[in-house]
Amino acid sequence: MADHSGLGTDRGALLALYDLDAGGFRHLDEITAFASTLCDAPIALVSIVEEARQRFLARTGLDAEETPRDVSFCALAMLGDDIFVVPDACGDPRFADNALVTGPPHIRFYAGAPLIDSAGVPLGALCVIDTQPRADLTPMQRQGLTLLARQVMVELEGRRRDRDVIARQRQDAAAIADSDRMFRTLADTMPQMVWSTLPDGYHDYYNARWYEYTGVLAGSTDGEGWNDMFHPDDQERAWGRWRKSLETGEPYEIEYRLRHHSGDYRWTLGRALPIRDGAGTILRWIGTCTDIHEQKLMMEEREMIAHELSHRIKNIFSVIAGLIGLSARQHPEIGAVAEDLRDRILALGRAHDFVRPHSAESAPQVGQGQGLLWGILDQIFAPYNARDRSRIALSGDNVPIDDRSATPLALLFHELATNAAKYGALSVPDGRIALHIAREGADVRIDWQELGGPAVQSMQPDGFGSRLITLSVERQLGGRIARDWSADGLKLSLWIPTRSMSRSVGTE
């Protein structure tokens, strides 16, 4: 017993968990009052045994708040499992000399129920004391005292739990503060402007870079104030795009001009993504603004140069055609040949314009079929289809082409259309051509069918034009060709390898 088992050096730390110094154990006073009555004893105490003393958390019939541990009865009582009874301290060699026995409060009878926590560690005892010796408590008093001791522990454990909760809350708050500090540090050291909004789009955060760039007062662009920072011509577009993202949850992305603190507007890339909870509900939007002014200007310059270059190339085709026309007029004997050559060169010019690299600004409008076979066919057939788009009617698949196939394809269909205009279906008002395109294995099959034209002569009307067609299909595109002069008109089938039509498709 003297080794005070269960009273190791961590006892101070253990007891600290109960926050005993905070006081406020009003319910314990009621318990000692009742224990005193129940056991018909003048003194009842809730005693907690510490390293050097025992302290009374609640007491009835005693003024002292604590006593030294070495005179403690409870230090012994708490070590047992059951109620510890000293019938007469004066006759007990362990206590006969005890200061609490020889002096006030003159203990003769002592009965203590141990206070043991949920982990089995004894904290102290609930005890009753009489100044008269007794044999024992009655069974009901023992039962009652045991029950009350348990109730004392309920109170103490409750205090400990409260303390744990408070401690955890403090920890959580500290963790959140840490994480918040980390986010702000990260956001403020980013080269981009960073902002955040509530799910309804209310801006409630901007990083330091935003204020540094715009030069506005902190907080002055909260809510919807950000929109005023945009160039007047971009405000409505940005609002529209942002509102759409808020409604649909789609990522926000837009280029606009943002007012710099110098007063200049600089091109900026704005992006934002929603943060969602486990159920997919949007909790926040986090966005960035990136200054892309220099890149934008560079792109515009590049675009201008590309446009200018392409225009010049186009002009060169026109000039060559003009030169051929002028030359031919000096030599009327080559007039017909020159006219054909001139038209071929202009067809190549169209092909060039169709497949040259385009930027978003210079690209023909969607629907013009940039980079697709139908698109270049529209270009080549434009003079024939100008009044009646069904004169050369396209059907079937639309397949990708590239700059390499554009030249032979332009020549090929130019020759076919020219021949049709000179000798075939396009040489009479009611003639028409059905052009069907279909993928067939590794090839693209193209069927050219002339209808309603003059009676077909089974001889080739234009030897060189026909040769150009064969060269383009077989030698340049690596395809094959089948001609059939039926009574209805020329029927021509081509098989061109898909990889010859477009390199990017061929390598897939």
Added chain:
Amino acid sequence: MSKRVLIVEDEIFVALEIEQIVEETGFDVSAIAADRPAALACAESCDIALVDLNLRDGPTGPIIGMELASRYGIRVIYVTANPSQIGEASVAALGVITKPFRSQSISAALQLAAAEEPELHAAEIAGFIPFLQSGSSSGLVSRG
């Protein structure tokens, strides 16, 4: 007296080729203009104008066509690879010759323009798209 034709075209070799076609058709070329100021400066002395869209001073063809037609009563025919670029300016013109053009297209269109009452409905000229308009004494109004 034969009709006088203004050629508004900034590529000299293309313009010279058109000039030859005009002369072969039996008309006179009053001037070749490469931009808007030059075109308007020559406007007084001509009856018909062949107008390219993209000129030395930019895509000014459509507005030149409108001015020549409304202020000088000139019959305008556009000559371009991009007919869609004409837009509203088609109101003032007889039609458009698509580039690449054949000399016959230019000749036939010129003869049409030289007629007292150009019969656009009857015009069947390869490479020429007539703008269908109801004639009036001062200008031409689009029907479509």
